[in-house]
Amino acid sequence: MDEPVKFYQTGTFTVGNRLLPKEQRTVQASRQRGNALNSGHRACQGCGEALGARYVVDAALRAAEGRLIAANATGCLEVFSTPYPETSWQLPWIHSLFGNAAAVGTGIAAALKVKGRRDVRVIAQGGDGGTTDIGFGCLSGMFERNDDVLYVCYDNQGYMNTGVQRSSATPPGARTATTMAVGPEPGAPFGQGKNLPLIAMAHAIPYVATATVADLHDLEAKVERAMALHGARYLHVLVPCPLGWGAASHDTVRLARLAKESGIFPVFEAEHGELTAVSKIRRRVPAAEYLRLQKRFAHLFGEPGHPEMLAAIQAGADRNVRRFGLED
Amino acid sequence: MLKQIEGSRAVAQAVALARPEVICAYPISPQTHIVEGLGELVKDGSLSPCEFVNVESEFAAMSVAIGASAAGARSYTATASQGLLFMAEAVYNASGLGLPIVMTVANRAIGAPINIWNDHSDSMSQRDCGWIQLFAETNQEAADLHLQAFKLGEELSMPVMVCMDGFILTHAVERVDLPTQAEVDAFLPPYEPRQVLDPAEPVSIGAMVGPEAFMEVRYIAHAKQTMALERIPQIAAEFQARFGRDSGGLVRGYRLDGAKTVVVALGSVLGTLKDAVDVLRDDGMAVGVLGIGSFRPFPLAAVRAALEGAERVVVLEKSFSVGLGGVVSTDVRLALSGLVLHGHTVVAGLGGRAITQASLERMLRDAVAGKLGPITFLDLDWRIVERQLAREAAVRRSGPIAENLLRDLGAAAPRGS
Numbered sequence: 026m027d028e029p030v031k032f033y034q035t036g037t038f039t040v041g042n043r044l045l046p047k048e049q050r051t052v053q054a055s056r057q058r059g060n061a062l063n064s065g066h067r068a069c070q071g072c073g074e075a076l077g078a079r080y081v082v083d084a085a086l087r088a089a090e091g092r093l094i095a096a097n098a099t100g101c102l103e104v105f106s107t108p109y110p111e112t113s114w115q116l117p118w119i120h121s122l123f124g125n126a127a128a129v130g131t132g133i134a135a136a137l138k139v140k141g142r143r144d145v146r147v148i149a150q151g152g153d154g155g156t157t158d159i160g161f162g163c164l165s166g167m168f169e170r171n172d173d174v175l176y177v178c179y180d181n182q183g184y185m186n187t188g189v190q191r192s193s194a195t196p197p198g199a200r201t202a203t204t205m206a207v208g209p210e211p212g213a214p215f216g217q218g219k220n221l222p223l224i225a226m227a228h229a230i231p232y233v234a235t236a237t238v239a240d241l242h243d244l245e246a247k248v249e250r251a252m253a254l255h256g257a258r259y260l261h262v263l264v265p266c267p268l269g270w271g272a273a274s275h276d277t278v279r280l281a282r283l284a285k286e287s288g289i290f291p292v293f294e295a296e297h298g299e300l301t302a303v304s305k306i307r308r309r310v311p312a313a314e315y316l317r318l319q320k321r322f323a324h325l326f327g328e329p330g331h332p333e334m335l336a337a338i339q340a341g342a343d344r345n346v347r348r349f350g351l352e353d
Numbered sequence: 354m355l356k357q358i359e360g361s362r363a364v365a366q367a368v369a370l371a372r373p374e375v376i377c378a379y380p381i382s383p384q385t386h387i388v389e390g391l392g393e394l395v396k397d398g399s400l401s402p403c404e405f406v407n408v409e410s411e412f413a414a415m416s417v418a419i420g421a422s423a424a425g426a427r428s429y430t431a432t433a434s435q436g437l438l439f440m441a442e443a444v445y446n447a448s449g450l451g452l453p454i455v456m457t458v459a460n461r462a463i464g465a466p467i468n469i470w471n472d473h474s475d476s477m478s479q480r481d482c483g484w485i486q487l488f489a490e491t492n493q494e495a496a497d498l499h500l501q502a503f504k505l506g507e508e509l510s511m512p513v514m515v516c517m518d519g520f521i522l523t524h525a526v527e528r529v530d531l532p533t534q535a536e537v538d539a540f541l542p543p544y545e546p547r548q549v550l551d552p553a554e555p556v557s558i559g560a561m562v563g564p565e566a567f568m569e570v571r572y573i574a575h576a577k578q579t580m581a582l583e584r585i586p587q588i589a590a591e592f593q594a595r596f597g598r599d600s601g602g603l604v605r606g607y608r609l610d611g612a613k614t615v616v617v618a619l620g621s622v623l624g625t626l627k628d629a630v631d632v633l634r635d636d637g638m639a640v641g642v643l644g645i646g647s648f649r650p651f652p653l654a655a656v657r658a659a660l661e662g663a664e665r666v667v668v669l670e671k672s673f674s675v676g677l678g679g680v681v682s683t684d685v686r687l688a689l690s691g692l693v694l695h696g697h698t699v700v701a702g703l704g705g706r707a708i709t710q711a712s713l714e715r716m717l718r719d720a721v722a723g724k725l726g727p728i729t730f731l732d733l734d735w736r737i738v739e740r741q742l743a744r745e746a747a748v749r750r751s752g753p754i755a756e757n758l759l760r761d762l763g764a765a766a767p768r769g770s
């Protein structure tokens with residue numbers, strides 16, 4: 026049965042599988058495809074992390090010709106996919122702790138190396154909390170040693186699994202359960218921020234890329250590129266979270282696209298610490314267009330609202346556009 | 354082959370003979386010489402195939418061992434003190450996942466105040482982590498126990514900690530008999546993982562388990578430790594048959610025949626204790642020693658059987674449960690439940706305070722004479738303690754204790770002078 030998949034979440038500037046010539050359609054368009062992350066898991070409706078993980082792991086599995094092992098950090102992805110005695114994972118998969126997925130990946134890679142299994146590949150994955158905060162030390166160690174692991178961060182910009190608290194990837198101004206929308210400076214503070222893709226680049230590892238679930242072809246291509254290389258590789262995927270962001274579950278892909286098209290989330294690739302490619306913005310949108318769809322930014326709008334914070338977020342997006350050359 | 358060798362190097366060589374496939378470690382005194390020794394063997398190619406991963410923390414060291422063990426490699430690490438505490442989360446995880454990692458703990462005190470010397474606080478802090486914990490009395494035993502640890506852990510699919518006293522053993526140079534590779538290969542088969550991350554047969558390891566099965570998982574861990582109670586003496590016997598040495602086991606008695614007062618202890622202090630007991634025996638006193646080789650699983654039945662005929666038990670502790678007393682004492686009392694005999698806890702040697710034979714003799718004579726209190730702190734300097742406690746009573750904020758102690762000892766000038 027090779028039934029073409031229906032037109033799934035799309036919006037401006039997207040081409041659904043249905044509209045593409047058959048040979049250009051992603052593997053996901055085929056009902057015959059294997060699913061690394063099987064249906065039946067407990068993710069929320071419209072979960073960007075579930076979508077991102079399925080595409081990433083599927084693509085990595087294909088690139089590794091089925092010989093792939095995954096290490097997973099504690100977080101939504103782990104909890105919703107493995108409620109004992111069930112599992113959604115169709116590949117060898119291990120969850121150990123919140124902060125050690127990168128090191129567990131290192132251990133697996135070391136074991137494969139002694140056993141002479143160069144054909145089996147390793148990915149480690151986690152949310153932004155497990156990556157940018159508690160797992161940062163292990164991740165940096167894995168980068169520094171150039172261990173043969175692809176680390177994937179599914180960035181939903183908060184600790185969603187424990188009830189939507191702030192992480193060091195939470196954007197300034199966003200309301201979370203630990204950065205409430207109260208007082209003169211509501212939401213997450215405007216600090217220096219922690220940009221993990223840039224920190225990864227500073228380790229001069231073979232490959233660093235960012236991507237979103239709005240452009241799944243791009244995401245798959247980046248996984249393929251990463252899998253064609255050996256050593257430490259880092260992929261940072263923006264995965265909107267309807268629950269944590271206070272957004273409609275049908276807006277996941279749209280939000281991911283607006284994050285990119287506003288300049289808030291730059292999409293790029295780097296090799297050995299140098300920028301090699303940038304996904305240009307096709308039609309620039311104001312930051313507010315992206316922010317308005319999310320309840321976590323509701324306090325910025327309305328009366329009296331916080332125009333100065335909106336302006337600061339817009340200025341940040343403008344800086345990204347200049348810094349990464351996002352516009353022609 | 355007999356060698357005059359440092360304890361750490363002997364352990365490194367014993368571990369090397371076990372053919373580990375992944376070794377990872379982070380340096381901390383007094384463990385450093387062990388992993389340096391192994392690092393050198395990996396680097397010069399004599400341990401091939403083996404990966405030595407220089408990690409950025411103990412938490413990473415245990416995590417790398419977890420990944421490597423789950424992927425089917427024989428995995429080893431070593432640590433001590435703050436390092437063991439820093440890796441604690443992963444230590445529990447390794448046993449929960451049933452991964453037979455072997456780890457040396459070069460026992461050392463835990464700060465603050467920072468102190469690099471030997472006591473048992475570090476491994477005792479991990480008492481309930483689900484690992485098997487074996488204690489070495491001598492460097493020969495430390496080396497031998499590592500070979501037994503891999504065998505035991507891999508058979509039962511659970512991790513094993515081999516504890517050896519920091520500096521007292523790790524840095525002592527003495528004669529150790531190291532077996533040949535062929536002998537070890539005949540004793541220790543290659544690691545066959547119970548569950549392995551293998552694309553040919555995908556499994557999910559480490560799923561989220563709710564209230565419906567969590568207790569069962571914990572109980573199974575306990576049941577496996579109970580099996581270890583049987584396997585430890587069997588493996589020790591097998592070891593003895595092959596290598597001609599009695600090494601390890603659950604408990605080991607010394608001059609227990611007719612002993613009315615028995616001292617229970619773990620680790621290297623057993624040597625000094627035996628000397629003290631010899632002196633008292635010469636004076637006609639019925640004293641003996643019971644050494645505990647396996648702290649977890651705790652050999653309740655063996656301890657009870659060894660102590661049944663005694664009238665008085667003294668547990669010599671090199672760790673301390675603040676607010677209660679001894680750590681091992683509690684377990685020993687459990688083993689003796691229902692028996693009527695006098696029990697004493699003696700806390701000694703914390704932070705490397707020397708445990709002298711003279712002090713032990715004095716303590717034992719007091720015990721025999723019925724003059725030993727329920728809890729004794731051997732060779733405690735009461736003047737320092739009383740002065741600080743008086744300060745605490747006088748002013749609630751008396752400043753850092755360590756600083757005050759140094760001042761009392763005359764090692765630092767009084768503040769403001």
Ligand SMILES: Cc1ncc(C[n+]2csc(CCOP(=O)(O)OP(=O)(O)O)c2C)c(N)n1
Pocket residue numbers: 074099100101102123124151152153154155156181183184185186187192442
């Ligand atoms: C040492 C430790 N601290 C805290 C936790 C609790 N915890 C589990 S998941 C989580 C947040 C996960 O956030 P993230 O990594 O961003 O993943 P998400 O759930 O958002 O996908 C936290 C704080 C833990 N499991 N372990």
Ligand code: SF4
Pocket residue numbers: 067068069070071072073074075101102105181185186265266267268269
């Ligand atoms: S809380 Fe967010 S990340 Fe977690 S399952 Fe729901 S949508 Fe996905």
